[in-house]
Amino acid sequence: MSDKTARPTLRTIAQATGLGVSTVSRALIDAPEIGAKTKARVRAVAQEVGYRPNRAGIRLRTGRTNVISVVLSTEVEAFGLSSFLVHGLSSRLADTGYHLVVTPFSCGSDPIDPIRYVVESAAADGIVFADTRPDDPRARYLLDRGFPFASHGRTSHEHRHPFVDFDNRAFAEMGVAQLAAAGAQRLGFVAPPADLSYGVEMRAGWEHTIAHLGLSGQAIGDLTSADGMCRIAERLTPLFADGSLDGLLCGSASAGLAAAEAARRAGRRPGGDLQLVAKEAHDVLRWAVPGAITYGENFRRAGYDLADVLLDHLAAPDASPRSVIEKPQRCPLDWQTGHVRA
Amino acid sequence: MSDKTARPTLRTIAQATGLGVSTVSRALIDAPEIGAKTKARVRAVAQEVGYRPNRAGIRLRTGRTNVISVVLSTEVEAFGLSSFLVHGLSSRLADTGYHLVVTPFSCGSDPIDPIRYVVESAAADGIVFADTRPDDPRARYLLDRGFPFASHGRTSHEHRHPFVDFDNRAFAEMGVAQLAAAGAQRLGFVAPPADLSYGVEMRAGWEHTIAHLGLSGQAIGDLTSADGMCRIAERLTPLFADGSLDGLLCGSASAGLAAAEAARRAGRRPGGDLQLVAKEAHDVLRWAVPGAITYGENFRRAGYDLADVLLDHLAAPDASPRSVIEKPQRCPLDWQTGHVRA
DNA sequence: TACGCAATCTGAAACGTTTCAGGTTACATC
DNA sequence: GATGTAACCTGAAACGTTTCAGATTGCGTA
Numbered sequence: 001m002s003d004k005t006a007r008p009t010l011r012t013i014a015q016a017t018g019l020g021v022s023t024v025s026r027a028l029i030d031a032p033e034i035g036a037k038t039k040a041r042v043r044a045v046a047q048e049v050g051y052r053p054n055r056a057g058i059r060l061r062t063g064r065t066n067v068i069s070v071v072l073s074t075e076v077e078a079f080g081l082s083s084f085l086v087h088g089l090s091s092r093l094a095d096t097g098y099h100l101v102v103t104p105f106s107c108g109s110d111p112i113d114p115i116r117y118v119v120e121s122a123a124a125d126g127i128v129f130a131d132t133r134p135d136d137p138r139a140r141y142l143l144d145r146g147f148p149f150a151s152h153g154r155t156s157h158e159h160r161h162p163f164v165d166f167d168n169r170a171f172a173e174m175g176v177a178q179l180a181a182a183g184a185q186r187l188g189f190v191a192p193p194a195d196l197s198y199g200v201e202m203r204a205g206w207e208h209t210i211a212h213l214g215l216s217g218q219a220i221g222d223l224t225s226a227d228g229m230c231r232i233a234e235r236l237t238p239l240f241a242d243g244s245l246d247g248l249l250c251g252s253a254s255a256g257l258a259a260a261e262a263a264r265r266a267g268r269r270p271g272g273d274l275q276l277v278a279k280e281a282h283d284v285l286r287w288a289v290p291g292a293i294t295y296g297e298n299f300r301r302a303g304y305d306l307a308d309v310l311l312d313h314l315a316a317p318d319a320s321p322r323s324v325i326e327k328p329q330r331c332p333l334d335w336q337t338g339h340v341r342a
Numbered sequence: 343m344s345d346k347t348a349r350p351t352l353r354t355i356a357q358a359t360g361l362g363v364s365t366v367s368r369a370l371i372d373a374p375e376i377g378a379k380t381k382a383r384v385r386a387v388a389q390e391v392g393y394r395p396n397r398a399g400i401r402l403r404t405g406r407t408n409v410i411s412v413v414l415s416t417e418v419e420a421f422g423l424s425s426f427l428v429h430g431l432s433s434r435l436a437d438t439g440y441h442l443v444v445t446p447f448s449c450g451s452d453p454i455d456p457i458r459y460v461v462e463s464a465a466a467d468g469i470v471f472a473d474t475r476p477d478d479p480r481a482r483y484l485l486d487r488g489f490p491f492a493s494h495g496r497t498s499h500e501h502r503h504p505f506v507d508f509d510n511r512a513f514a515e516m517g518v519a520q521l522a523a524a525g526a527q528r529l530g531f532v533a534p535p536a537d538l539s540y541g542v543e544m545r546a547g548w549e550h551t552i553a554h555l556g557l558s559g560q561a562i563g564d565l566t567s568a569d570g571m572c573r574i575a576e577r578l579t580p581l582f583a584d585g586s587l588d589g590l591l592c593g594s595a596s597a598g599l600a601a602a603e604a605a606r607r608a609g610r611r612p613g614g615d616l617q618l619v620a621k622e623a624h625d626v627l628r629w630a631v632p633g634a635i636t637y638g639e640n641f642r643r644a645g646y647d648l649a650d651v652l653l654d655h656l657a658a659p660d661a662s663p664r665s666v667i668e669k670p671q672r673c674p675l676d677w678q679t680g681h682v683r684a
Numbered sequence: 685t686a687c688g689c690a691a692t693c694t695g696a697a698a699c700g701t702t703t704c705a706g707g708t709t710a711c712a713t714c
Numbered sequence: 715g716a717t718g719t720a721a722c723c724t725g726a727a728a729c730g731t732t733t734c735a736g737a738t739t740g741c742g743t744a
Binding site for chain 4: 009010011021022025026029053054056057058059060061062
């Protein structure tokens with residue numbers, strides 16, 4: 001009667017044990033009204049026949065999808081940072097029964113479209129997105145309908161939803177202090193986009209510390225994307241050459257690379273007559289620009305934490321949402337000491 | 343009667359139009375036995391009420407999941423290449439109704455485990471995986487049970503399944519020829535792992551061209567992972583310093599970075615008294631090592647193509663599977679010319 | 685003996701979809 | 715007027731799960 005090719009279901013186990021389907025279901029869920037012996041027997045048979053619950057059945061019945069959706073821009077970002085985010089997310093989700101689905105959105109369209117799609121088609125139990133703005137429409141939309149999510153980056157509603165962020169303000173503060181300590185007098189800042197939360201934070205840290213230490217500093221603009229690297233290098237070269245800048249805070253690793261190229265062209269040596277501070281999200285910069293002072297931002301950890309705070313929120317929707325803010329950690333100057341991060 | 347908060351279903355449309363549920367279903371699928379007028383009416387109402395088919399219902403009924411699963415190692419790979427793969431996959435899948443789920447596997451465990459999980463729990467209609475070996479157990483497993491998949495990298499069964507690959511053999515051949523043309527006499531090769539298909543291919547290209555051009559060449563080992571960068575640099579430095587190597591073929595971007603560091607320490611200048619050839623999968627190398635000769639491997643495109651060949655295979659399982667082999671493309675030497683790739 | 689009660693177990697219904705086997709028209713043909 | 719047939723539509727069943735409202739048993743107690 002039982003087909004060799006058919007997947008085992010609750011009914012398979014029920015027939016094998018002589019129990020009812022609902023009993024088997026309750027037993028596998030470890031419900032209190034099922035006897036210990038029965039549970040053991042059911043579990044044994046389930047194991048033996050290789051039972052795997054049918055997600056579609058569960059999903060249809062309960063409405064829960066057991067899916068977390070991460071919404072990513074399909075644009076080619078400079079260094080593939082979202083890879084680390086995705087890895088971190090999936091490593092946290094690995095043994096939870098949750099699947100991770102990647103929902104893309106193309107830059108041309110409204111970033112809220114994929115979010116709306118997930119919500120309207122109930123495609124996931126929770127959403128993760130990145131690159132927040134202070135007043136983020138996606139966060140507003142999701143908060144309005146009470147749909148669980150976690151953001152990479154803070155928002156002005158950050159107390160109402162879980163989020164994970166790197167402390168970009170502290171990074172800028174520490175970076176400027178570092179530059180000053182290394183003897184730089186005339187500081188520059190390749191600033192990240194001013195409309196994104198992390199840009200706002202980093203600027204605040206920069207401005208505060210510049211003022212606090214009584215230094216002179218000039219911001220160089222918004223050009224931290226790969227497309228802007230040539231422009232950044234061109235912009236910086238004369239400033240390095242004529243000495244109007246002897247220290248630079250870079251808002252991203254790509255800005256750091258561009259600055260290194262400018263230094264090369266201007267005949268300056270990072271770590272010598274020019275001080276460079278940059279964030280780095282992988283080990284490239286340490287190799288590519290030996291004299292640079294770098295702080296690690298761990299995107300993989302961020303992904304892990306995003307999944308973690310989101311799972312907490314799903315388990316206890318009424319508890320006040322948890323958030324994680326990663327403090328900047330100084331990477332060793334000398335590449336030979338190897339990796340800083342796990 | 344109709345609840346404002348409830349999602350519209352086929353029944354909602356059936357009641358609104360006065361038709362039967364099955365008629366509505368057939369109409370939306372554009373079945374031939376439904377009249378044109380009825381179809382139009384159904385579609386209009388569906389649109390109006392914001393109907394979205396319930397994936398769980400479809401999946402339960404049909405057994406099709408409308409999911410493609412990409413199986414990724416959770417290890418931190420040097421430069422986040424899988425990000426590009428994922429982006430490419432999801433951009434191809436965007437308007438197809440397929441969702442992309444990321445299934446991780448930790449390096450400690452058997453790489454076939456997540457594959458087995460997907461197959462046994464019928465979690466997807468097709469699988470994508472990478473880093474193939476010539477006789478790949480995952481490919482064998484999937485072929486044995488007739489489960490559709492596409493691999494990034496060739497296998498010894500490559501005529502029996504769709505795959506996408508970069509022509510690593512051609513890369514090595516072109517690279518060695520380039521090195522020779524640039525005047526290098528004593529060539530070295532930082533070789534990728536010999537057990538992976540791309541390593542085998544690249545080695546074959548290297549050996550063939552070395553022999554064909556009558557050059558002397560030495561392979562430096564398997565050390566292309568981020569962990570090995572320090573070791574590669576240490577190994578190369580004396581060889582560069584004493585001139586026993588004046589040209590180097592690098593199997594990866596990270597090997598290229600390590601070689602650049604070794605060149606720095608040995609007082610050699612890439613593009614001058616030392617020739618460097620490397621693959622690069624993003625723009626880092628061009629910035630980090632100005633004098634290097636690089637060939638672009640487009641992982642984003644590879645992801646797109648992987649989804650493409652897999653979709654074809656799903657649509658016509660009996661047709662002979664399609665594959666795509668990307669030819670190496672020389673990146674412009676001068677970074678100022680900007681991007682080569684789309 | 686009858687009763688109450690806790691401990692276990694059970695069948696039926698429902699989630700939303702597609703498929704199957706028919707049912708109802710309208711209309712042309714005999 | 716009866717019959718055949720094409721065109722269009724329909725209800726019931728099924729996919730695998732959980733939940734709900736009981737059913738059955740065993741057992742201690744009145």
